[in-house]
Structures are given as structure tokens and as C-alpha cells.
Amino acid sequence: MSPRARRALALAGGLGLLALAVALVLNALQSNLVFFFSPSQVAAREAPQSGSYRLGGLVERGSLRREAxxxxxxxxxxxxxxxxxxxxxxxxxxxxxxxxxxxxxxxxEPDGVFRATEVLAKHDENYMPPQAADAVRRASAPGPRPGEAR
Known part of the structure; x- marks a missing residue:
């Protein structure tokens, strides 16, 4: 085999390994990606019906119940x-x-209850995740609610 052919073969092998490494990294990132949704988006069925995601908003007053x-x-x-x-x-x-x-x-879950595996609370009196704060601000704004006729 000539030196030129060996160099081309080595280059092709190197590019193949690089493509494989990139594919593995992208696959790992995709499987660990968790999206954020507000209760309005869940009600509008914009959130996935299967699979994990994050739900953010405010804990409704008087709703906390501890089971037996x-x-x-x-x-x-x-x-x-x-x-x-x-x-x-x-x-x-x-x-x-x-x-x-x-x-x-x-x-x-199919019964409409969100089965949480992790709960993240605010850090101080002024903190709320930016997406949650935006969802609350949009939901409180005057005008038609998501899904309502204009």
C-alpha cells in the first residue's frame, strides 16, 4: 500500500471515529434533556403526555396535604x-x-396528577425561576386566557 493510500485510510478512520464520538455525545445530551412547562401549557396539552419534564409555578395556598x-x-x-x-x-x-x-x-400520569421525583424550592424571597415568573406574569395579564376565544 502506498503512503498516500495509508494516509487517506488513516484520515477516513479518524473522521469515522470523530463522527461516532459526536453522535454518542449528542445522544447522551438528548436523553438527559428536561424541558420546563407551566400549568397553562400542561392544560393546553403542550407538555409531553409521556416522558419527564419540569413543571413550575406557585404552590397554591391551602393545597398542601400530607398522607398517613x-x-x-x-x-x-x-x-x-x-x-x-x-x-x-x-x-x-x-x-x-x-x-x-x-x-x-x-x-x-394518566389520572392527571403530576408524579414528582424532585422538588426545587426558591432560594430567597425574591427568587423564582425565570420561566415560572414569566408564566405567572402572562397568566395574570388582562385579556383572553390560553385556549379562550378573543
């Missing part, structure tokens, strides 16, 4: 226009409060 087992909690996440019931089994962050901002990760 002591570790299962039920509460409602709202953006003031729509609300989604949430079920979570585990310990809540110290900063979790009714009426405050929250982001929960999990999936929406």
Missing part, C-alpha cells in the same frame, strides 16, 4: 390561570412554602 404514611405529599402548582395537582414522596426542601415559587421534576 408521613412521606407522601400532595399539593397544587398553579400559574394563577391553571393548576396541576402534584404528588411527591420524599422530603421537601426547607424553603418549600405555600404561595411561593417551586419547580417539580417528574411526569404527568
Amino acid at each position: 404514611d408521613g412521606v407522601t405529599l400532595r399539593f397544587v402548582v398553579t400559574d394563577t390561570a391553571h393548576a396541576v395537582p402534584v404528588r411527591y414522596q420524599g422530603l421537601l426542601p426547607d424553603l418549600f412554602r405555600e404561595g411561593k415559587g417551586v419547580v417539580v421534576a417528574g411526569r404527568l
Whole structure:
């Protein structure tokens, strides 16, 4: 085999390995990607019906209920226009409060309850995830609600 052919073969092999590495990295990123949705988007069926995502908004006042087992909690996440019931089994962050901002990760079950695997609370009195704050602001704005006729 001539030196030119060996060089071309090595270059083709190197490009093939690079393409394989890029494909593996993109696949790993895609499988770990988690999207954020507001309760209004869930109500409008913009959120995936299967698969995990994050739901953000405010914890509705008076909605927090602890079940008899002591570790299962039920509460409602709202953006003031729509609300989604949430079920979570585990310990809540110290900063979790009714009426405050929250982001929960999990999936929406066929019964319409969001089964949370993780609860993220605000960091201080002024913090709310930007997407959640935007969803609450849009839901509170005057005018037709999502899905209503103009």
C-alpha cells in the first residue's frame, strides 16, 4: 500500500471515529434533556403526555396535604390561570412554602396528577425561576386566557 493510500485510510478512520464520538455525545445530551412547562401549557396539552419534564409555578395556598404514611405529599402548582395537582414522596426542601415559587421534576400520569421525583424550592424571597415568573406574569395579564376565544 502506498503512503498516500495509508494516509487517506488513516484520515477516513479518524473522521469515522470523530463522527461516532459526536453522535454518542449528542445522544447522551438528548436523553438527559428536561424541558420546563407551566400549568397553562400542561392544560393546553403542550407538555409531553409521556416522558419527564419540569413543571413550575406557585404552590397554591391551602393545597398542601400530607398522607398517613408521613412521606407522601400532595399539593397544587398553579400559574394563577391553571393548576396541576402534584404528588411527591420524599422530603421537601426547607424553603418549600405555600404561595411561593417551586419547580417539580417528574411526569404527568394518566389520572392527571403530576408524579414528582424532585422538588426545587426558591432560594430567597425574591427568587423564582425565570420561566415560572414569566408564566405567572402572562397568566395574570388582562385579556383572553390560553385556549379562550378573543
